Amino acid sequence: MKKTLILLLALAISLCAGAQPSQRQKMIHMAAERIAAQIEVPESSREAFITLYQRYKGESAEIVRAKAPSGVDPESAAELKILDDFEKSRKLLSLRKAYYFKFREILEASQIQKMYDLERTAQGPAPR
Secondary structure, rough: OOHHHHHHHHHHHHHHHHHHHHHHHHHHHHHHHHHHHHHOHHHHHHHHHHHHHHHHHHHHHHHHHHOOOOOOOHHHHHHHHHHHHHHHHHHHHHHHHHHHHHHHHHHHHHHHHHEEEEEEHHHHOOOO
């Protein structure tokens, strides 16, 4: 009985874990549609924008979720975390710059700026 319960629990967890990426993709798609409407992307470019935005957010998420190396003692762990944060920031900036030029093919610069502002607003205030 105990083994069956553990097996069912493990199955439920694996099913939930498998469903999360698709839920995340749906949320990104909904955000892309909302942003497209708010920055007034023309209907002729809307699908291209949504597809590009989803790729952009997917690549950003991969960078953010990358596992940081860990140290054996608290001091080296802290240093590794700081250095990893620097590297992630550099990668995110590089990605953002690369995607700026891709977005620029279908959007005006003012629309891209508004998109960035909307993303910042959605994230809430920066932690202090």
